[in-house]
Amino acid sequence: MADLLTVSGLSLKTADKLLVEDLSFSIGQGERFGLIGESGSGKSLTSFAILGLLPASIRPTGSITLGGEQIVGASERRLSSLRGDAVACVFQEPLTALDPLMPLGRQIAGPVRRRLKREGIDSSRAAVKREVRVLMEQVRLPDPQRLFDAYPHEVSGGQRQRVAIAMALACQPRLLIADEPTTALDVTTQAEIVQLINALVADLGISLLFISHDLAVVGQVAERVMVMRNGRPVEIGTAQQVLTKPHDDYTRNLVAAARRFDAALEGGA
Amino acid sequence: MSTASTAFPRRSKRINITFWLGLVLVGGISLAGILSLFWTPYALSDMAGGRLEAPNASHWAGTDRLGRDMFTQLMIGARIALIVGCGAVGIGAAIGVTTGLLAAFATRFLDDALAAFMDILIAFPTLLVAMLVVAAREESSLGTAILALGIGVSPIIARITRILTKQVLGQDYIIAARVSGTSWGAIVFWHILPNIVPFLAVNLALQFGLAVMAEASLSYLGLGAPPPNASWGHMLHEAQGTVYTAPWGAILPGLALFALVIGINLLADGLRDRFDPSRRDM
Numbered sequence: 001m002a003d004l005l006t007v008s009g010l011s012l013k014t015a016d017k018l019l020v021e022d023l024s025f026s027i028g029q030g031e032r033f034g035l036i037g038e039s040g041s042g043k044s045l046t047s048f049a050i051l052g053l054l055p056a057s058i059r060p061t062g063s064i065t066l067g068g069e070q071i072v073g074a075s076e077r078r079l080s081s082l083r084g085d086a087v088a089c090v091f092q093e094p095l096t097a098l099d100p101l102m103p104l105g106r107q108i109a110g111p112v113r114r115r116l117k118r119e120g121i122d123s124s125r126a127a128v129k130r131e132v133r134v135l136m137e138q139v140r141l142p143d144p145q146r147l148f149d150a151y152p153h154e155v156s157g158g159q160r161q162r163v164a165i166a167m168a169l170a171c172q173p174r175l176l177i178a179d180e181p182t183t184a185l186d187v188t189t190q191a192e193i194v195q196l197i198n199a200l201v202a203d204l205g206i207s208l209l210f211i212s213h214d215l216a217v218v219g220q221v222a223e224r225v226m227v228m229r230n231g232r233p234v235e236i237g238t239a240q241q242v243l244t245k246p247h248d249d250y251t252r253n254l255v256a257a258a259r260r261f262d263a264a265l266e267g268g269a
Numbered sequence: 270m271s272t273a274s275t276a277f278p279r280r281s282k283r284i285n286i287t288f289w290l291g292l293v294l295v296g297g298i299s300l301a302g303i304l305s306l307f308w309t310p311y312a313l314s315d316m317a318g319g320r321l322e323a324p325n326a327s328h329w330a331g332t333d334r335l336g337r338d339m340f341t342q343l344m345i346g347a348r349i350a351l352i353v354g355c356g357a358v359g360i361g362a363a364i365g366v367t368t369g370l371l372a373a374f375a376t377r378f379l380d381d382a383l384a385a386f387m388d389i390l391i392a393f394p395t396l397l398v399a400m401l402v403v404a405a406r407e408e409s410s411l412g413t414a415i416l417a418l419g420i421g422v423s424p425i426i427a428r429i430t431r432i433l434t435k436q437v438l439g440q441d442y443i444i445a446a447r448v449s450g451t452s453w454g455a456i457v458f459w460h461i462l463p464n465i466v467p468f469l470a471v472n473l474a475l476q477f478g479l480a481v482m483a484e485a486s487l488s489y490l491g492l493g494a495p496p497p498n499a500s501w502g503h504m505l506h507e508a509q510g511t512v513y514t515a516p517w518g519a520i521l522p523g524l525a526l527f528a529l530v531i532g533i534n535l536l537a538d539g540l541r542d543r544f545d546p547s548r549r550d551m
Contacts, residue, residue, distance in 0.1 A: 051448055084450020097441040101463045110459070111449040164445070171449055 002068070003028050004175055004207045005050065009062035010072075012045055012054070012231075019058065020045055020231040027175070032201060032208040034222030034239060036215065036254070042231040043211045047177050050209070051089060052079035067174060084114055088168035090197075092180040094160035098152040104163050105148035108132045111170035135166040139196060158189035162196070169200065176201065177209045182217055194220050215258045219243050227251050288539025294532025298525065302347035311338040313345060313499060321515040331517050333507060339518065342499035343525055349500045350481050350529055353415055357480035358473050360419025361426050366469070368423070369430025370457065373438060384431065390424035396483050403492045411494040418483050422476040429472050433465040467541070474537030478530040485526055501526050 003026040012020040020042040027033045037043045049060050052071050064071040067086050071079065091097040098107060112131045116123035136144040139162040152160055161181060168176060178197060182190040194217055201208045210221045218225055219239055226236040227250070235248040246252045310329070311317050318332035325331070330339035372383040390398070395418070402417035403409055437443065437460070446456050487493040488502030496503065501522040508518030 053444060053447065080447075080450055080452070083448050087448075089445070089448045091441050091445060093441060097445050099442045099446075099460050099464065102459070110446070110451060110455075114450055167445065167449060 004031075004067060005209070006065045007046075007050070007063070010046070010049065010064060011061045012042070012049060012058050013061075014057050014059075018231065020049075023062075023228075023231075023233055025226050025233070025236060027207050027209060029174075030201075030205050030207055031224065032198075032210065032222050034218040034225035035209065035211045035228065036213065036218055036225055037228035038213055040230075041228040043228050044179055046228075047089070047179050047209065047211055050177065051083060051087060052076075084111065084171050085118070086173060087175045087177065088171055088173035089177040089179060090161070090164050090168050090181045093184045094157060094164050095152060095184075097164050098160060100152055103149050103151060104155070105129075105132055105136075108135055108163065108166050108170055111167055115171050131170075132166075135170055138169065138200065139163075139166045141166070156189075157185050158192060161185060161189075161193055165193075165196065165200070169204070172204075173206060175207045175209065177211070179211045180213070181210075183212070183214070190217065197221065215243060215254060216262075227254070285539075287535050288543065291532050291535030291537070291539055294528050295536050298347045298529050298532065299351060301344045302351045305341075305344035305348045309338075309341040309344050311341045313337070313341055315341075321511060321518070323515070324517060330521050331515065333504075333518060334511060334515075339504075339521060342504055343501075343521060345499040346501040346504060346522060346525065347529075349411065349494060349498060350484065350526070352411070353418065353484040354477040354481045354529075354533075356415035357418035357422060357484070358477045360416060361422035361476060361480075362469075362473060364420065364423040365426025366430045368427040370434055370461075372427070372431045373434035374453070380431075384428070387424040387428045387431075391428065395421035395479060396486055399483055399487060400490075400492060403487065409487075409492050409495055411498065414484055414487055414493045417487075418480045421483065422480055426469075426472065426476060430465065430469060433468055434461055437461050437464045471537045471541045474533050474540070478533045481526070481529055481533075 006026040008024045008026075010020060010023040011018065023042075023046060025033070035043045035046065045054070045058070048054050050064055050066065050071065052074060054060060060072045062072060066082065069078075069082060069086075071082070074082075098104070109128050109132050112135070113123050113128050116127060116131065121127070132148070133144055136147065141147055141159060141162050147155060147159065147163075152163075155163075165181075176197075181197065182193050185193060197208070197210075198221060200206075208221070210218060212218050222239045224237065225239045225242050227234040227242065227248070229250055235242055235246060235251045237247075242251060243255060246255055314337065316336040317338060318328050318336045320332065320334050320336050322328050322332040322336075328338050328340065330343055332339055333342070368383065368387070372380050372387075375383065398421040399414070399417035402420055403413050406413045406417075443456060443460060446460055451459075484493055484500065485502030485505065488500040489506045491506070493502055494500050504522040505519055508515070508522070512519045
């Protein structure tokens with residue numbers, strides 16, 4: 001089967017600086033792909049490039065194809081419809097990713113209504129509300145009755161991230177980009193969100209691009225991973241191979257550091 | 270929210286006093302202004318009393334030098350002040366918010382050009398801009414004064430809208446909305462405007478006070494609504510010659526002006542604290 005997302009020879013540069021250099025990878029239909037790197041390694045920029053959301057000052061070269069469509073150099077109009085349809089994104093900080101002045105139910109309803117309209121299905125208020133309810137149950141939000149009218153600051157961080165995931169799934173994307181979706185959450189909630197994302201991706205048969213600096217989290221999610229450093233790809237392979245038998249020195253250091261950290265935690269406990 | 274009010278009882282009490290005092294002042298003046306549409310103690314041109322009477326039982330605020338009732342004039346003045354304030358802020362907001370949004374979305378060059386243009390306009394005193402507009406129209410009327418003041422306050426509103434919009438545009442939820450395929454129009458209407466309105470509203474209230482003051486100044490200079498319209502500024506002008514023999518003629522319209530401007534500022538302050546529940550919650 002053809003790959004859903006193919007990135008080849010992608011470079012991102014500003015007027016005087018090279019931010020990402022010669023990046024190539026592909027994600028198959030239904031595949032879960034992990035992008036690992038320390039902050040500043042260019043992993044979030046890569047996701048922005050895939051979404052076509054780069055600021056005007058950063059120029060992409062190379063090629064990104066999503067479902068057969070070229071994203072580098074595509075018009076804003078074309079990108080806008082691709083974003084609603086083919087690709088969706090979950091961000092790191094769920095508090096700022098939700099409009100503070102809009103009830104949660106209405107925030108999920110926006111993309112739902114657009115999808116129903118696009119597909120020419122009944123997009124009446126009742127139909128949208130029904131669909132929002134389904135999504136809220138899908139992401140296992142408790143007490144949807146109350147949360148439908150609640151504001152972001154009235155619910156917990158984990159619940160906010162579930163709402164953000166529901167919004168992302170509302171357009172039924174073929175690729176879900178999760179940009180450090182668990183970093184701002186506490187460890188228990190992290191595990192729940194990782195489980196939820198795994199289950200949803202498997203159930204819906206969509207592809208996942210999971211971006212994180214946390215090796216343990218990526219290990220739980222991804223089948224294949226790529227490690228980035230200073231905007232360059234360092235190592236790519238199956239999660240099993242990269243995380244247990246890394247070839248590259250940098251990856252080896254990362255894995256060793258993570259191990260030492262875990263050992264220290266267990267020793268201290 | 271309950272924890273916030275128990276933890277800071279002093280602060281919430283202060284907010285209430287500010288808010289309610291502002292509401293009473295503005296509400297009282299508004300009632301007087303609205304009431305003047307249906308009822309005033311005397312007709313405006315009715316020279317019913319003696320000249321320059323002090324406040325008494327039949328003329329609650331005294332009379333002017335033609336024997337006309339001052340309380341009637343104060344009530345009509347309240348109406349004019351409110352019309353001018355609302356009209357000027359309305360026009361100013363229409364021009365300012367549109368320009369501000371445009372600048373925030375514009376290309377860098379256009380944005381810089383608009384920002385520089387606004388700065389130049391802001392450097393001009395509102396009153397001076399208003400006087401220029403009145404001079405250009407070659408006649409003074411209430412409509413001209415409102416238009417003039419609306420144009421005068423618009424650059425400040427535009428600048429604030431631009432800054433607030435840029436702040437909101439940098440938020441993740443705008444990116445999230447774009448990712449989910451929301452059009453720019455819908456983003457402006459559903460996400461940007463609701464998020465800047467609380468801050469904008471406070472500023473609009475301040476501009477309201479400014480516009481009322483400026484109208485009084487225009488009228489004082491004879492550039493506002495022409496007589497027999499009883500604007501507070503016009504009353505001040507009339508009372509100028511008799512300020513030593515009949516001081517209430519100047520003191521009362523001055524007090525009314527002061528009460529409205531102070532009231533609207535207190536109200537704006539109180540509203541800002543009420544509008545901002547998230548800040549109190551966190």
